[in-house]
Amino acid sequence: MAVEKTLPKGQRVSIKDIARAAGVSHSTVSRALRNSPLVNAETAAYIRRLAQEMGYTPNILAQSLVTQRTYTIGLVVTSIADPFVDAIVDGVEALATREGYSVFLSSSHADPGREIAVVEAFHRRRVDGVIVLASRVGSLYTERLQELGVPIVLINNQAGGEYVYSVSADNLGGAREAVCHLLELGHTRIAYVGCHFRPPSNRHRLEGYRQALNRAAIPYDPNLVIHPRGFSDLENGQQALPHLLEAGATAVFCYNDRMAIGLINAARDHGLRVPDDLSVIGFDDIEMSAFVTPRLTTIHQPRYEMGRRAMAMLLALLAGEQVQDVVLPTELIIRESTAPPRSEP
Amino acid sequence: MAVEKTLPKGQRVSIKDIARAAGVSHSTVSRALRNSPLVNAETAAYIRRLAQEMGYTPNILAQSLVTQRTYTIGLVVTSIADPFVDAIVDGVEALATREGYSVFLSSSHADPGREIAVVEAFHRRRVDGVIVLASRVGSLYTERLQELGVPIVLINNQAGGEYVYSVSADNLGGAREAVCHLLELGHTRIAYVGCHFRPPSNRHRLEGYRQALNRAAIPYDPNLVIHPRGFSDLENGQQALPHLLEAGATAVFCYNDRMAIGLINAARDHGLRVPDDLSVIGFDDIEMSAFVTPRLTTIHQPRYEMGRRAMAMLLALLAGEQVQDVVLPTELIIRESTAPPRSEP
C-alpha cells in the first residue's frame, strides 16, 4: 500500500498497451518486437518505435511461462566469503551475463538441510540449470538434484552419476607436483594437512600426496597426515602446528592457501621461521598468497576459468550438445615459503 | 531436443494435474495448497497429500505473474572477488533466503555500460527491489534505477535522491579515528592513500583525515595525499610508496586493507620495516589483515551486518514501512603495523 504511494509507479507497459496505442492486436506487437518476418516492415518499425517511446520492458516471467525457458541458472556455493569461491562465481557470472542468463546465488554453509532448501527454491523458480560449488554432495542430494530434470554441473566434485557433469582442477596432479617440489628440495618428513569437510577434492589431493611419496620410495606415515576438525581454514591451519612438530615434519603440504597462511602465522608465533625451520606449500594460489610473509609457494588453480568452463558446459547442455567432464591443469608457483631442510646439526 | 532425450523429464506437475487426480477444479487445489479456509478441511488434507505424492512444486513464475511479486531481489556489485564485497553479499543472501527471497547477483566491474545493462536485466525480471554495492552511481544511473519503480538500497553510497535509501559504515568517523590513532602515537607527517574509483566513501574518509589533522592543528599538506590511478587495490598500495617517501611521511592511512597490504609489501621490498620505519593503518578489517606480517592495524567495518541491514531495509520498504538511512559504527583494531615514529637521530 504505502509503497504504491511512496514510489513512482513502475512503468507497467505491456504489449497490450502498445497494441492499443498502435491500433493493432497484441499478437502483431509480439511478432514485431521479436522481429518476426510475419509483420509488415513499416508497421513493425512503427511498433518498435512506439515501444521504445512508451518505455516498454518485456516481462521475462510471462515469456518464460510460455517458452518454458527462464534464462536463469542457480549457483550453490558453501560460502561466498571465500577467495576460492568468489573467483569462480566471477567466472560463472561473467559468461552467464554475456549470454543473457541471470544467476541466482545461494550459499549452503555446508549444511545438508540448507542445501536441500536451496535446490527446492531453484526448482520452484524453474532455473534452466544448476552449478554446484559445494563441499559434499551427498547421495540424497544428488538424487534430488537429478529429479529437477535440468542439467547440473559440479565444480571440483566428480561425485556425479548420470546427467551430472563436472569441471575440476587436476587435484591429484597438482598435489603430486606440490609434494614432488618438496621432495626435490630434499625433504623426507613431509606432512599433509587435509580438509575434512571437502571430501572429494581432499581425497584426490591426499592421493596425490601418497603417489608422490610412493614414487620417491618414502613409506607413508599416518602420523604425518592430519585433518583438523574445525570449519575455519585459517584456524585449522594454526591448530595443526603442534601435531606437525610432534610428528617431526620439516615440510608441510596444506589443503589450501588459507590453511597454509594460518599455519605460517602459528609457526611465527611459535618462534619458528618459514621456510628455514619449516617449509610450507599451499593450494589455490589465492591473491593474498603473494602478499603474505613469506610469500607463499603454492599450486595455482585457474579458478575464474573453472567458473567460465562450468557455465560454458551448462550452455552446451542446454543447447542439447554432448559434453565431457573437464579437468583443468594446475601449475606450481614457487615463491618464498619452501626451501631445503636445514642440515641436521 | 537432445536435452529432452538425455535428461529425465522434469516433473511438470501442475495444479491442474492434481485437480484432475482429485476430481476437483484447479481453483480448489489452489486454495487447498494456500491453506485457504474456503476449502473443506478433509478435501484440503487429501489434496495436500496428493500434491506431495505427485511431487508437485509450485511454479513461482506463474504465481508472480498474478500476484505481481517475484520475491526476488537484484544485487549489483563492482566485483565479486573482493573480500569487502563478499561478506556483504553473504549478509544480504542470508537474510534474503530466510525470508523466502532469492537474489540475482551481477557484477558491473565499475563499467557504467554494464551497470545499465544489469539494471535493465533486473527490470525485465521484475525484481521486487535492488541493492547496489557499486562504486560510482552516476546521476544517470540513479535516474534509471528510480524508473524501475522498486525500492533501492545503496551500500556505502549516500548519493541517493528520493526513493533511494542507504546503509553505510561511518566512513568519516572511522577515518578520523584512524588518523587520531596515528596522531596519538606521535606522528605528524601522516599521509592518505585514497581510491579514485570509489568516490563517495573516499570523499568521506578523506574528510575524516582532514578533520583529525585539523583538530590537532596540523596543516593540510596536499603532497601527503595521493590517489593512485590503477584499478587494483594491492598494486595501488604498492605504487604509492615512492611518493610517500618523497613526501616524508612517517605514517600512512590507506583507503582499505588491501592497499595497506600492498604498501607494506612494497615497503618490505624497499628494505623498510613496518611499523618501525613506517606506520600503516588500513580500513575494512578483512580477514587476512590479521594474518599478514606485521598484523595490520585497521578500522573494522561490520560488513556482514551492513549486508543484513540493507536487506532488512528492503524488506521493510516492501512491507510499506517508513525507513531511515543507517550509518553503522566502525571500530579501531590495533594490531602491529602502527607504532610511534622513530625519534630523529
Add this chain to the structure above:
DNA sequence: TCCTTGGTTGCACACGTGTGCAAAAAGAAC
C-alpha cells in the same frame, strides 16, 4: 414443506507473452 443460512465448489477471468491457424487484405496472373 419451504426458506434461510453458512459452508463448499466451480466458472470465468486475470496476469503478460507466444504462436498455430484461419481470415482478411493485397497483389498477380489470366
Add this chain to the structure above:
DNA sequence: GTTCTTTTTGCACACGTGTGCAACCAAGGA
C-alpha cells in the same frame, strides 16, 4: 473482372496460478 497466390493480421488458445462471484449443497429453523 475473376481467380489464385502471397502477404499481413487477428482470433483463440496456451503457459500455471490466484480470486471474485455465482451456484450449489446440506443443515437448521419456521
